[in-house]
Amino acid sequence: ALVSLRQLLDHAGENAYGLPAFNVNNLEQMRAIMMAADKTDSPVIVQASAGARKYAGAPFLRHLILSAIEEWPHIPVVMHQDHGTSPAVCQRSIQLGFSSVMMDGSLKEDGKTPADYDYNVGVTREVVKMAHACGVSVEGEIGCLGSLETGMAGEEDGVGAEGVLDHSQLLTSVEEARQFVADTGVDALAIAVGTSHGAYKFTRPPTGDILAIDRIKEIHEALPNTHLVMHGSSSVPQEWLQIINENGGNIGETYGVPVDQLVDAIKHGVRKINIDTDLRLASTGAIRRFLNENPAEFDPRKYLAASIKAMEGICVARYEAFGAAGNA
Ligand code: G3H
Numbered sequence: 001a002l003v004s005l006r007q008l009l010d011h012a013g014e015n016a017y018g019l020p021a022f023n024v025n026n027l028e029q030m031r032a033i034m035m036a037a038d039k040t041d042s043p044v045i046v047q048a049s050a051g052a053r054k055y056a057g058a059p060f061l062r063h064l065i066l067s068a069i070e071e072w073p074h075i076p077v078v079m080h081q082d083h084g085t086s087p088a089v090c091q092r093s094i095q096l097g098f099s100s101v102m103m104d105g106s107l108k109e110d111g112k113t114p115a116d117y118d119y120n121v122g123v124t125r126e127v128v129k130m131a132h133a134c135g136v137s138v139e140g141e142i143g144c145l146g147s148l149e150t151g152m153a154g155e156e157d158g159v160g161a162e163g164v165l166d167h168s169q170l171l172t173s174v175e176e177a178r179q180f181v182a183d184t185g186v187d188a189l190a191i192a193v194g195t196s197h198g199a200y201k202f203t204r205p206p207t208g209d210i211l212a213i214d215r216i217k218e219i220h221e222a223l224p225n226t227h228l229v230m231h232g233s234s235s236v237p238q239e240w241l242q243i244i245n246e247n248g249g250n251i252g253e254t255y256g257v258p259v260d261q262l263v264d265a266i267k268h269g270v271r272k273i274n275i276d277t278d279l280r281l282a283s284t285g286a287i288r289r290f291l292n293e294n295p296a297e298f299d300p301r302k303y304l305a306a307s308i309k310a311m312e313g314i315c316v317a318r319y320e321a322f323g324a325a326g327n328a
């Protein structure tokens with residue numbers, strides 16, 4: 001059944017678990033997520049980014065998710081729009097039947113330039129008004145995502161200038177989080193606590209606390225009724241990097257957020273954990289390996305089945321680690 005984000009996160013909050021929110025772009029990702037949820041009896045959050053809409057088209061994405069609901073009617077599914085860059089974008093998703101939207105007003109409409117507080121409040125408040133009138137949940141974001149190690153906002157290829165964002169921008173303050181929720185009425189709040197998007201989060205193996213766990217805890221205490229969201233939460237599995245590189249790939253040394261630190265964040269109030277990169281890495285690794293080991297094979301269903309299986313493995317592991325398993 002299609003449910004709102006608020007419904008699922010309220011249950012997660014009451015029962016102290018976290019929900020992975022996986023990005024979906026194609027049939028293989030959709031099936032991997034649902035097969036894993038079915039196996040582990042987990043509720044599902046799937047999210048479509050602007051890139052996904054550009055790749056697959058909004059109607060296809062919508063019907064992919066609706067098809068999943070039809071095939072697995074016993075699993076609650078949130079159809080979430082990831083990183084909306086304007087109220088107009090969110091409005092279109094609401095009209096298409098999404099049950100949850102993210103208005104990311106931490107950045108300007110270009111999706112790159114950090115925006116000021118008043119801009120963020122203005123656009124987010126507008127979306128909350130629209131969405132809540134339709135029973136749709138809203139996620140907002142306060143603070144700029146970026147690695148506390150490098151000061152970088154996160155890069156596609158790992159090359160870029162260091163120290164683009166200063167330390168205060170990279171950490172959401174308790175006071176601005178409290179004020180933002182009071183000013184907008186969002187259901188869920190994405191905070192900046194040391195993660196960044198993409199595969200290049202940390203240049204060294206993360207030892208000790210790489211997340212600002214104390215800050216998460218303080219924000220959760222100040223906002224017990226707002227569900228906290230952590231973007232950039234891929235773990236960048238070293239085994240998949242190795243498989244990619246052993247089968248013709250070339251990805252440099254890089255690290256993500258270890259799963260045990262995500263579990264720690266859940267203990268302190270994080271309820272929605274966004275994961276995209278890990279499924280991309282698993283899919284690419286599985287396809288590279290399959291084609292390398294089966295050079296005469298040309299039926300896409302064969303290598304795409306390997307891709308589904310690899311992504312399903314990641315999803316099962318996250319549903320179990322986050323405590324979502326058994327809660328569908
Ligand atoms: O927030 C970023 C997600 O990983 C989506 O990335 O815009 O390339 O689909 P994308």
Ligand code: 13P
Nearest residue numbers: 198231232233234276277
């Ligand atoms: P990763 O790049 O760490 O998977 O983060 C995805 C994300 O935050 C999508 O909104």
Ligand code: ZN
Nearest residue numbers: 197231232274
């Ligand atoms: Zn994100």
